[in-house]
Structure formats: C-alpha cells, structure tokens
Amino acid sequence: MINIIPSVEEMKRTAAQLKEERKTIGLVPTMGYFHDGHVSLMRRSAAENDVTITTLFVNPTQFGANEDLAAYPRNLERDTSMAAAAGVDFLFTPTNEMMYPPGYKTYIRVEEWSDLLCGVTRPVHFRGVTTVCCKLFNICRPDRAYFGSKDAQQFLIIRKMVADLNMNLEVVPMPIVRETDGLAMSSRNVYLTPEERADAALLNKSLAAAKELYEKGETRATEIRAAVTSVLQDSPRIRIDYIEIVNTETLEPAGAAGPGTLIALAVFLGKARLIDNVII
C-alpha cells in the first residue's frame, strides 16, 4: 500500500505523527520518471527504516532559464507502481505553488562548491538543489536520506550542507546503476536518439579507460584527462562540457590522482546533457 500525499501541510502532519510514534523515516528525494537507480534507493531505504517517503517534485529552482524544466519527462502512474513495488510507504507530490508560494525568498548555498564542475554551466543549479533538499528534510523529517552517486557533486554538496547546518539526518550515497552497455541510468537518457544512445556508452568507457590507466601507474591529471577526452572524441556527436579530476574532500582540482580521487565529466549529446563519474 502506497499513500500519495499531495500537500505540504499533510506531509508535515504525517511526518510529525510518524516521529511521535518513534518510527525511523527514510527519504528518497526524486524528480520522478523512475529507473532502476531510483528503485535501488527506495529498496535500500525500505530495508533500513520503518517508513520510506519518496518525494516526486520537478524542482524549478534547480533549472536554469534555458534548461529542460518544461521537457523533463513525467509519468506519475508508472512511478507510483514502481515506488509501491519497491516498498515505498508515502509518495509526496507537492506542486510548485506549494513549495514556492508567492513572495518566496529564502535560498541556501554551499559557497564555492556550487560554482565548480556542473556549477560552471549551471550557475543556479546547486542553490536550487540545496534549498529544496532543506525544505524536503524539514517537511519529511528523515533519519536518513538516499542519493545516487551519478550526481557525485550533488551528494557532496548536500552532505556538506547537512554537516555545516548541523541538520539531524544522515545522507547515504548509493552506487550508480548502469545499463548493460555501461551508460549510467538517468531520466534524461530518454532525450537520446538511437544513434546518440549508442554513443552515450562512451561516457562510462572513457572513465573505465581512465581508471585502467591509473591502475597501470599513471597518476598525472593531464594524462588521465587526455585519456578520457580521447575516448569521448570517438563520437562526433559528443561535445565535452568538462572533465575534472578533483579531491572529494575539498572539490579542488587534483594535479595527481590518488585513492579517493573523483573523475567527473559532463557532455552535451543531442538534446541531453549527461554526467558520469568514477572514484578511484
């Protein structure tokens, strides 16, 4: 049995009641159009908590003016079935007007980190992500919140916000779930034509090449970046946004790779902007 909760006030009341009953709450914040990556988060949450809440909200404040807010894929009926099957108890589906009523003015930013990597191309993105996550945490009062590692920078920024603002929850990173050819699952993969979809497998291949190079002893960031670039250039359709090799504790560029170094990339491919990463 899954309950759909369409209003902020009802969700707040329900969460307060669950805390009153001393239930542990797991939260899976999503923008919907579920794939197996989302499902893996829901299943883990259902296993680790008394109650799982999944939020389905295509958050307008994390989209730039020229991005895909209007086009973002939606399918509430299918999402509801998938969430129910994954053990979700509550699906929270607020409207934009409930989350950002007229006169809304408050934003949270993790300074510096929000301007790096994806933040260069998407300057308002992470401000929107941290703001909506803070709101969802206050509304749903989770003990744990689950995030996919495809969005590595997002996870690191949310974990930083939670620590800096002394929030009372644990944020849990979950492994990237991939298609059989290695493409990281993403709701945005639906934007790809068949040719683009075939080329998209190069993202993971380029990261695998980087990892292999590192495991053979190459640590120089310049050489690792060149290896990633070289694989991506096999497709004339792929336009590189960035390839960055950074320290996961500081998000600063690493001159040399070492254990825990994050290799992250973003590319434009047709109508999609795709990201992927590996931690070595």
Add this chain to the structure above:
Amino acid sequence: MINIIPSVEEMKRTAAQLKEERKTIGLVPTMGYFHDGHVSLMRRSAAENDVTITTLFVNPTQFGANEDLAAYPRNLERDTSMAAAAGVDFLFTPTNEMMYPPGYKTYIRVEEWSDLLCGVTRPVHFRGVTTVCCKLFNICRPDRAYFGSKDAQQFLIIRKMVADLNMNLEVVPMPIVRETDGLAMSSRNVYLTPEERADAALLNKSLAAAKELYEKGETRATEIRAAVTSVLQDSPRIRIDYIEIVNTETLEPAGAAGPGTLIALAVFLGKARLIDNVII
C-alpha cells in the same frame, strides 16, 4: 540550576534526549551581555515551555569587516546568573571554531529583504543571522524561539526563513523593553558616553512624535519621515543611517502609513550604531 553546555555535540545530544522525553523546548538566541530585554524573552520561554535553552554566541558571520565584533561586550559570569534567575535550564556557549569549522561553506539568505534597511549599511549581516539561527534551531530543536522586537527586520527575516524553509518551530516576537527615558535596551548602549547616552533618548522620542502625528491623521510617509528627522536633528551627535516607513508583510516602502506599518530607524552615535522602531 542552570547547565552550561560548551559544545555543539553535547547540545545536540541533550536536545535529542529532551525530544525523546517529549519535552517542549523554548530557545532564546542571544549574543550575551544580558539586559532586561533578554530577560523578558527568557521568562516568557520558561513560562511557555518545559525547558528553556539560551544560546550565547557572538556570531562572527553577522558582523562586517569594519564592525564591532572584537569590541562586543561580554560578561559570562553575570550572564549566567541572570539566565539562571530568569528560569533558563541550559546556557549553550559554543566557540567560533565549533560553529564554523575550517572549510565551512553554507549560508542561508532571505533574498531582497536582507538588502533593505539595516542591510544597506550591513550587507552581510542578515545572511549571518539567518545562517546561525538555522544552525541553532537544528542543534537545539526548539518548539518556539523568542526574538526581541527592537530588531524588527531581524524578526521578520527569521520568520520568513522559517516559513519558506518549512522549519518546524514557531518564532515569537517580544515587545521592546525600554529604559525609563525610552531608550530601547541594547547591549551596545554601553558604547555611549554620558552625553551620547542622553541624546540617545531622542530615538524613541522621534518615533513617538511620528506615531502622534499619524494618530492626528497624517499618513504621508514623507511627512512622517520629516517629523522623525526633525526630532533626531536636536542632537548634533546623531548621524542618521536610515528612517524607513515600510509594510511589514512585504518590507516594501509604504507611501502612506496605515495599521501595521513599521517605522524603523538606525543612527550612528559615537561608537554605537543604534536602531529602534514602532509599528503603528
């Protein structure tokens, strides 16, 4: 019996334990150097909640580079006695390093409102206030938090943050407590020389003149501002920072005063910058 809690971790554990015991928690966030204004907040909190926590933290992020952070008056021993006498159960006294450890990066801003009135002269001030209040709310988990109305803009901004971010507490405004000559109590009054201290009574007198004018039927903001200015100009030592007549719902300038209009002012007087206000 008052307990002094010097660490964030201990305060978090204590607050979690109190919530576990289903105690209601009242919070009085302060920068210390208590006066009867602070005491009125503590007494109200002690009357309305099972437990009262007062935080004493001279928050560096709400001071600009050229402001009085280093000079801000302190007296922990006297503050502890006064808080105990007012019914406070816990006095939370964290250090700067605990609240803002190395690498701290997360800030909350109520956009637009933080740039008005006091925000013109103090551009980083309200960002620091909202950020530290969010942290203190997460650490202390209050059901209610009490704020003095001398800092009218601060109260309105905090109430806006709490509503916008769906925080789970009530913010309670408390009346301004005044000296016998009408000067609003403030820890910063200690900066005044005897001559300046005498002139400082003009702040409240100027607002009383504005209120009287309004009650006689004058609603034009230009005329009300002129009346306030005229009283303040009785002192050659007072330099006006601003006199603003605004709507408390929007903080927008009101061309005409009406019920609920806020008349707020800030002046420089000797080493002090003083504020006061009245709602008509």
